[in-house]
Amino acid sequence: MGPNLTSAAVGLWFEQVASDGYDLAPRPPLEGDTEADVCIVGAGYTGLWTAHTLLRRDPGLRVLLIEREIAGFGASGRNGGWCSALFPAGRAALTRRHGAEAADAMRAAMRAAVDEVGTAVADEGISCGWLKGGTVVLARTPAQLARARAEVSDGPDRVELLGPQETSALVGAAGVLGATYSPDCARIQPARLARGLARAVERRGGRIAEGTTALAIRPREVVTDRGVVRARTVVRATEAWSATLTPRSVVPVYSLIVATRPLPASFWDEAGLAGGQTFSDHRHLVVYGQRTADDRLVFGGRGAPYHFRSRIHPSFDRDERVFAGLRTAVTELFPALRPDDFTHAWGGPLGIPRDWHAGIGLGPDGVGWAGGYVGDGVATSNLAGRTLAALILGSDDPLVRLPWVGHRSRRWEPEPLRWLLVNAGLRLMTLADEEERLTRRPSVVAASLTRFLGG
Structure with missing residues (x-):
């Protein structure tokens, strides 16, 4: 394993990938300035699904992924292995914000995304223990x-x-x-899925530069510690690590x-x-x-x-x-x-937006983004990747009309209020469970917190 990939650091899943005989040493980094049609920052599920879909639809595209560690190093390779139709904002919240028809379309797209992952796993021959048992x-x-x-x-x-x-x-x-x-959930081994998907992207002509840190993401440009990438389209696919970039759209919670x-x-x-x-x-x-x-x-x-x-x-x-x-x-x-x-x-960390609502989009400046999955990102990232690809290619795809497209969550409160609110929320959930154990009735604390978060 590479210097940061001890079993203690990233757990069972990557240990098993190494035991499969796959080399986890970082791929070659970027070597100076370069150009691409699409530059994606982050080689987790969102970036990989975006690249995979783009290359499947247009094999001639020059697609480059920039990754500070190795593909799947973050939540994509460390999660609990649920490929589910869960979306951070529930149907009631989606209906309040976007209307019943849009909420139903979002829910249908999430259910379909579970099977889309299964189809891609089969088509690409990725051995990740996929089994849809609900x-x-x-x-x-x-x-x-x-x-x-x-x-x-x-x-x-x-x-x-x-x-x-x-x-x-x-x-x-x-x-x-x-x-x-x-029924809308499959069990997976997440690191095997991430690493298999990275190999599929490379087979289709994509390039993954690992050990390369993005320092700034700008319209048509990504500045890294290894050189500058100029691209017609730039995609931020950094999920929890988005908290370290501007604008800070999520907080990282472990x-x-x-x-x-x-x-x-x-x-x-x-x-x-x-x-x-x-x-x-x-x-x-x-x-x-x-x-x-x-x-x-x-x-x-x-x-x-x-x-x-x-x-x-x-x-x-x-x-x-x-x-x-x-x-x-x-x-x-x-x-x-x-x-x-x-x-x-x-x-490891996951990204939580202030309104518990994942978002995705492509601005007129050519900068795309996706994230805010609140830990439900395995299938959601597949939907994000397919939707980003449709936006980038200008396809008249129903996915681009889903209600999360163009959604931007409001910013979290400044520190130290942010620290107080997030940690209080975590403690209140524990208190709510204890309240229910003692009273044997639904928690008043939990209901109040849900209203505060906009759920």
Whole structure:
């Protein structure tokens, strides 16, 4: 592995990529000034899907991706492995902002994006454990069960309410009162997807310059520490790292993950998850999990602090307090787990916009952007890449009329108010879960915070 790619830094997923026999040393950096038709800053999912779509539609384009580390180094290679139809702004929020028809179009595009990823994985021969088993969101308290019932829909989003026995047949977790089930999610190994997609971009004629830091993104120009790229179109695809650029459209908040060794059949006979289902529960502080293709249990969640002035640093990828909390939480769900079952722990930043609404666009100056996925970026980035490609090529594609196109979130409050608000929000979600445990009623705290954030 390269100097920054220790297992402790980026976790199980990249360790497995290295064990597959793929070289993780950085590709050659930019060597002086150059030109391209499209220059994309960031070789994570958004940049890679944009390049992949552009080259598939116009193989003659000169597409160059600039990446400070290696392709997939950020959230694309470290996430929990959900390729889901989740969008940060829910249907109700989308309807309030854009109208029912636009909200329905956005939701339909997100559902389709899950299958678009699956099709591309098959077409490009990317071995990333893709298995579309849907998502089971557990209800383990009366308040969580009330939220589960409120989410049921027999419309296009297809959210089904499961009883205790139906739930246990899919996820053998303890203390379950019921669950919701949505079919629109696939389990993946995210770093294998990112690295496979990078190789597909190169096969189609794209160039990825790694170990190259973008210092400034301007109309028709990207200034790097290795030279200047002049391009007709420039795309910012930096997600959480957008917080270090101007304008600062997101704040970086850390999500952390723990993983077990491959667990025996006796464990999975009880725990289930045999069909590739991802799982969560209806608590307020986000958690997420999956059974991997090699029978590990991977479980992650929020709770790590936001760092003053939107700082991002490798030391923030690890928080032993949060790791311990995640191990406790997943062991409460699956009591058969033992402390020595856990073998890996890692984390990284994701980008959160002030209004919890992802955005994408291409300005008249030729500068494009996408991001603000709030941790739901695996399928959303595919939709972003296909939409950016349509905007760049001037295609009359229905995707360019989706309501997130042209959306710009308002800026976060200045420091120190930003630090206070973000960290208070994280703590209030934990408080809301404790409130519901004690009162057995939906949290007043959570409802107030949701209104404040515009959800």
